[in-house]
Amino acid sequence: MLNLAIVSPSTTNTPETFVQSHISGIRANVFFYYGDLIPRYLEGEGLFSMNSQSLNNKKAWLRIFKNLNVFKYKASGLGLKSYLFAQSLKAHHIDVVLAEYGTTSAEITDACKYAKIPLIAHFHGRDSSDYNVLKSYREKYQRMFDYAFSVIAVSHEMEKRLMALGCPKDKLVYAPCVPEDSFFKEEALLTKPQFVFVGRFTEKKAPYAVLLAFKRVVDEYANAKLLMIGDGDLFNSTKNMAKILELSNNVEFLGTQSPDRIIETMKESLAYVQHSIITDEGDMEGTPVAVMEASAMGLPVISTFHAGIPDVVVDGETGLLCKELDVDKMASDMLRLLKDKDFAVYLGRNGKLRMKKYFTKKWQMDILTNVVKAAAKEE
Numbered sequence: 001m002l003n004l005a006i007v008s009p010s011t012t013n014t015p016e017t018f019v020q021s022h023i024s025g026i027r028a029n030v031f032f033y034y035g036d037l038i039p040r041y042l043e044g045e046g047l048f049s050m051n052s053q054s055l056n057n058k059k060a061w062l063r064i065f066k067n068l069n070v071f072k073y074k075a076s077g078l079g080l081k082s083y084l085f086a087q088s089l090k091a092h093h094i095d096v097v098l099a100e101y102g103t104t105s106a107e108i109t110d111a112c113k114y115a116k117i118p119l120i121a122h123f124h125g126r127d128s129s130d131y132n133v134l135k136s137y138r139e140k141y142q143r144m145f146d147y148a149f150s151v152i153a154v155s156h157e158m159e160k161r162l163m164a165l166g167c168p169k170d171k172l173v174y175a176p177c178v179p180e181d182s183f184f185k186e187e188a189l190l191t192k193p194q195f196v197f198v199g200r201f202t203e204k205k206a207p208y209a210v211l212l213a214f215k216r217v218v219d220e221y222a223n224a225k226l227l228m229i230g231d232g233d234l235f236n237s238t239k240n241m242a243k244i245l246e247l248s249n250n251v252e253f254l255g256t257q258s259p260d261r262i263i264e265t266m267k268e269s270l271a272y273v274q275h276s277i278i279t280d281e282g283d284m285e286g287t288p289v290a291v292m293e294a295s296a297m298g299l300p301v302i303s304t305f306h307a308g309i310p311d312v313v314v315d316g317e318t319g320l321l322c323k324e325l326d327v328d329k330m331a332s333d334m335l336r337l338l339k340d341k342d343f344a345v346y347l348g349r350n351g352k353l354r355m356k357k358y359f360t361k362k363w364q365m366d367i368l369t370n371v372v373k374a375a376a377k378e379e
Contacts, residue, residue: 002095002376004028005117009036009104013043018124018177018289019100025365028372031092037107038081042088049084076114086111095376096120096149098368102127106140109147118375119144122152124177125286125307128161132281142166149375152368154286155308175367176287176308178359179296182263188299188348189267193338194225195302196269198262198290201232204283208234208241209275209327215245216331221338226251226273227265263297270344271337272299276306277324287311292359295319295351300344302333312359318351 006023008015013034023030033039040049048064064084073083085108089097097112098120099105105121112119121144127133134141145151145167153159154176163169195214201207207228214226228238228251235253242251257265266272272294278284287308291301295312301319303309304326313319320336322329337344 001027001029002372003031003093004372005031005033005089005092005094005097006100007033007039007097007104007108008100009039010034011036013041015100021177021180021361022098022100022122022368025361025368026098026372027365027369028096031094033085033088036081037104038079038085038111039108040081042092048088049081078110078114082108082111082114086115089115089117096372098122098372100124102141102144103133103137105148106137106144109140109144113147118149118378119147120150120152120371120375121145121148123158123162123286124154125158126283128153128158128165129278129282129284134165134282138165145171149378150371152371156311157307158286173367173371175364175371176292176311176359177289178361178364179289179293179355180259181361182259183293183296184352184356184360186263186267186297188269188294188297190270190299190341190344190348191268192225192270193221193223194227194269195271195273195334196227196229196265196294197273198229198266198293199232199274199288200230201228201234201238203234203279204276204285205288206275206277206325207238209277209325209330210273211238211241211245211247211251213273213275213327213330213334214251215247216328217334217338218247218250220335222250224250224334224338227254227269228252229254229257229262229265231256262293266294266297266299269299270341271302271319271334273302273330273334274304274309275324275327275330276304276309278306285309292355295348296355296359298348298352300337300347301351302330302337304330312355313351314354317347318354319347 032043035041102123276285285307301313304324315321320333
C-alpha cells in the first residue's frame with residue numbers, strides 16, 4: 001500500500017471533520033502532518049520542525065537538528081521549515097502528498113518539488129475566492145498549479161474560479177465533501193412546523209438573512225419555529241436581531257450540538273434553511289456539508305443559488321433556491337412548504353435519492369483514492 005501524506009494547517013491533531021474523513025477513508029497508508037501552512041508536527045511522532053516552543057527548548061532543538069545536513073540545506077534553496085518538511089517526507093518514504101486548502105498547497109509546493117513527490121492540492125472555499133487571499137497567493141498559486149498533479153475542487157463554480165486563476169482544466173477533479181453514512185440511514189419525518197439551520201454563524205452563511213425571511217413566515221404562521229445550531233462571530237448579534245424582530249418565542253439558538261442531537265433535530269423539522277452569500281471580501285462556500293446532510297436524510301433544503309449548493313440541490317425537485325439576499329423569495333419558499341406538506345415530502349424523497357446516487361462517501365473516497373494512485377504512478 002502506498003504512503004500518503006495528508007497535510008493540514010490545523011493547529012492540533014484533531015482537524016476538521018472533512019480532513020478526518022480523508023484520513024480514514026482514502027485507501028492508503030496515511031501520515032498526517034499538521035501545525036501550520038508548512039507543517040511542524042507528524043501525528044505519532046510529534047514536532048519535527050520549529051515553532052515558538054522549540055525555540056526555548058534545547059531538547060527539541062537537538063532532536064530537530066541532530067540529523068540536519070547543513071550543506072544540503074544550504075544547497076536546497078529552501079527555507080528551513082520547508083527543508084525539514086521535505087526531509088521528513090523522504091525519511092518516511094512518502095509517495096504522494098495531499099494538501100488540505102490551496103494556501104497549504106502553495107506553501108509546500110517547493111518542498112514537494114525538492115523531494116520529488118507528487119502534490120495533490122485540495123481547495124475548500126475561501127482559498128479560491130477571498131480577494132485578500134488571491135492577492136497574496138497569486139504567484140504562489142501559479143507555481144503550485146504548474147507543479148501539482150491534480151487540483152481538487154468541491155464545486156463546479158470553484159472549478160471555474162480555479163481555471164480563471166490559471167489552473168489547467170485537465171488537472172481539475174470535482175470531489176465535494178459528503179455526509180457521513182449515518183445521515184443516509186436516517187429518514188426525515190417532517191413532523192413539526194419548524195425549520196433548522198446548522199453551521200457557523202459567519203458572514204458567508206448570513207444567518208441574519210434567514211431571520212429576516214423567517215419574520216415574514218411568523219407574520220402568517222405564528223406557531224412556526226426556527227432552530228439555529230452552531231456558533232461563530234455573528235452568534236450574539238444574530239440573537240439580538242431575533243429580539244429586535246420580536247422572534248424570541250419562535251427562534252431557538254441551541255449552540256453547538258452533538259451529531260446525534262443534530263440528526264434528531266433535522267428529523268423532526270419540515271426543512272433545512274441556509275442563506276449563503278458571497279461576502280464583500282469575496283469569501284464564499286465550497287459545497288456546504290450541512291446542506292448535503294439534510295438532503296441525505298430526506299429533508300427538503302431551502303437555500304440560495306450560491307457556490308456548490310445548486311450542484312446538490314435541484315430547484316423545484318429536491319429543494320427550493322433563491323438569489324442571494326432575496327429574503328422575500330426565501331420566505332415564500334418556507335411558507336410554501338408549511339402550506340403543502342406533500343410537496344415537502346416530494347422534495348425530501350427526491351433529495352435523498354439524488355444523494356444516494358451521486359454523493360456517497362464511497363463515491364468521494366473512490367475518486368480521491370484513484371487520484372492518489374494515479375499520482376503515485378507518475379512519480
